[in-house]
Amino acid sequence: MRARPVILHLDLDAFFTAVEQLHKPSLRGKPVVVGGVRGRGVVSTASYEARVFGLRSAMPTAEARRRCPNAAFLSPRFEAYRDASHAVMDLVRELTPLVEQVSIDEAYLDLTPEHPQADVALVGELVEGLRARIHARTGLTASVGAGTSKLVAKIHSDLAKPDGQIVVPPGEEAERLAPMAVRAIPGVGPATAARLTAHGIATVGRLAALELDEVVALLGKAHGTQLHAFARGEDDREVVTERAAKSVSAESTFETDVTDRVRLAEHVRRLTDRVGERLRADGLSGRTVVLKARRHDFSTLTRSTTLDQPTDADSVVARQALRLLDGLDVADGLRLLGVGVSGLSLYTQPDLLDGLLDDRPTPVRTSTVEDDDEFVRPDAGGGALPVDEPPVARGEVDTEGPAVRSPWRPGQDVEHAEHGRGWVQGSGVGRVTVRFEGPNTEVGRIRTFAEDDRALTPADPPVWQPAEPADDAADTTGP
DNA sequence: TCTGGGGTCCTAGGACCC
DNA sequence: TCTGGGGTCCTAGGACCC
Numbered sequence: 001m002r003a004r005p006v007i008l009h010l011d012l013d014a015f016f017t018a019v020e021q022l023h024k025p026s027l028r029g030k031p032v033v034v035g036g037v038r039g040r041g042v043v044s045t046a047s048y049e050a051r052v053f054g055l056r057s058a059m060p061t062a063e064a065r066r067r068c069p070n071a072a073f074l075s076p077r078f079e080a081y082r083d084a085s086h087a088v089m090d091l092v093r094e095l096t097p098l099v100e101q102v103s104i105d106e107a108y109l110d111l112t113p114e115h116p117q118a119d120v121a122l123v124g125e126l127v128e129g130l131r132a133r134i135h136a137r138t139g140l141t142a143s144v145g146a147g148t149s150k151l152v153a154k155i156h157s158d159l160a161k162p163d164g165q166i167v168v169p170p171g172e173e174a175e176r177l178a179p180m181a182v183r184a185i186p187g188v189g190p191a192t193a194a195r196l197t198a199h200g201i202a203t204v205g206r207l208a209a210l211e212l213d214e215v216v217a218l219l220g221k222a223h224g225t226q227l228h229a230f231a232r233g234e235d236d237r238e239v240v241t242e243r244a245a246k247s248v249s250a251e252s253t254f255e256t257d258v259t260d261r262v263r264l265a266e267h268v269r270r271l272t273d274r275v276g277e278r279l280r281a282d283g284l285s286g287r288t289v290v291l292k293a294r295r296h297d298f299s300t301l302t303r304s305t306t307l308d309q310p311t312d313a314d315s316v317v318a319r320q321a322l323r324l325l326d327g328l329d330v331a332d333g334l335r336l337l338g339v340g341v342s343g344l345s346l347y348t349q350p351d352l353l354d355g356l357l358d359d360r361p362t363p364v365r366t367s368t369v370e371d372d373d374e375f376v377r378p379d380a381g382g383g384a385l386p387v388d389e390p391p392v393a394r395g396e397v398d399t400e401g402p403a404v405r406s407p408w409r410p411g412q413d414v415e416h417a418e419h420g421r422g423w424v425q426g427s428g429v430g431r432v433t434v435r436f437e438g439p440n441t442e443v444g445r446i447r448t449f450a451e452d453d454r455a456l457t458p459a460d461p462p463v464w465q466p467a468e469p470a471d472d473a474a475d476t477t478g479p
Numbered sequence: 480t481c482t483g484g485g486g487t488c489c490t491a492g493g494a495c496c497c
Numbered sequence: 498t499c500t501g502g503g504g505t506c507c508t509a510g511g512a513c514c515c
Contacts, residue, residue, distance in 0.1 A: 058483085059480085187512090
């Protein structure tokens with residue numbers, strides 16, 4: 001928590017429908033719904049005119065049509081929403097560089113870099129200005145909450161809707177939260193709310209009055225600890241500008257339940273292609289393939305399998321996903337299938353960039369993971385290796401020793417691709433040498449062995465050791 | 480009117496290793 | 498021969514968010 005109300009949460013009002021109404025004047029002032037328009041679709045966004053009829057996000061479209069037959073029902077046009085979102089976020093970043101975009105229509109801001117001493121009045125003025133610029137430039141309205149933490153900012157952007165703003169003075173957090181329903185706290189969904197209500201806890205104030213032990217006993221360690229703090233208005237989470245993706249997935253729901261294994265397999269292949277395309281577009285590979293299935297009764301199954309090395313290849317992902325599908329009982333029919341890849345690393349398959357590589361210089365690099373004879377740990381020597389530039393290098397892997405494990409197999413082509421990071425994992429006894437070949441320049445080596453003969457521990461990070469400026473490019477096999 | 484699609488995080492049990 | 502405690506990885510499921 002900060003001493004000053006410098007954390008902001010900005011949320012665009014009824015974003016999807018607002019963009020549609022901007023693009024199509026005939027929709028303005030009318031109930032508009034964006035979402036799945038077909039049989040099993042649900043509402044993504046209902047315009048404020050539609051909310052009068054009780055329409056809400058996540059409501060089945062069929063019910064929305066019944067409640068408000070005259071609304072315009074539109075399929076989402078994500079390109080248009082992305083464009084509008086970019087325009088807004090550009091304006092937001094003019095106010096502060098510390099912006100955490102949490103979704104297409106939402107962001108946290110930290111004003112500290114530009115206005116470390118901001119008080120309630122100044123923050124109010126800055127937010128007024130930002131909202132005015134957003135409206136002038138894009139036609140969209142945004143609501144903003146501001147306070148000493150993400151929690152307070154988020155809760156109050158919601159209360160400010162639509163087209164409003166609230167700046168919470170430091171020190172008033174707990175008293176403002178106390179009368180609210182527990183559902184107001186982010187992270188309290190239907191299940192948690194029901195559990196709390198069953199114990200007579202309906203308001204944030206009641207929750208705040210409990211001992212930590214009691215909340216943990218009720219909700220588990222992680223969730224309980226966090227909610228106990230939140231209920232008291234305590235929240236130390238930072239605004240982080242970038243976060244690495246943890247998984248990539250694609251799923252879809254059938255118009256009617258499917259039992260035919262041939263159709264299901266075809267669908268798995270289509271989903272796999274979408275996932276693979278996105279992995280390669282982002283330069284990612286993953287080790288764990290997940291198949292998701294939803295049954296006729298809406299219960300959800302997941303089956304997963306973990307590969308020895310990461311992949312971004314459709315064929316590899318598809319083979320695993322199909323194998324997982326084989327193990328599923330589909331006799332009662334499936335309503336949804338999904339394919340996902342997790343355990344991601346910034347690692348690009350050799351074949352992807354082959355065409356692009358031909359004209360580039362390919363410097364020599366050597367990466368070595370070593371260990372002494374006694375110490376065996378699967379994670380010794382693992383981790384991200386800092387590889388600065390040039391952006392792409394490729395070469396061949398040698399492994400020695402009985403217990404070496406590496407995502408790179410002997411003889412395999414490997415590359416450090418555009419992201420400036422690569423990785424090597426050794427299992428202790430033996431060693432992995434990644435030897436990059438090209439013009440006679442070695443730019444450096446990665447060393448993970450201990451200098452003084454003690455056992456290697458996971459705390460020993462891989463070290464990037466630049467090559468001597470001189471000419472010894474011949475020795476590229478290790479220390 | 481049955482309930483989308485993209486994610487994140489947590490829990491819990493079992494395997495395996497030291 | 499029996500016993501234990503810690504740590505990591507993997508798998509499955511569930512809550513939650515937009």
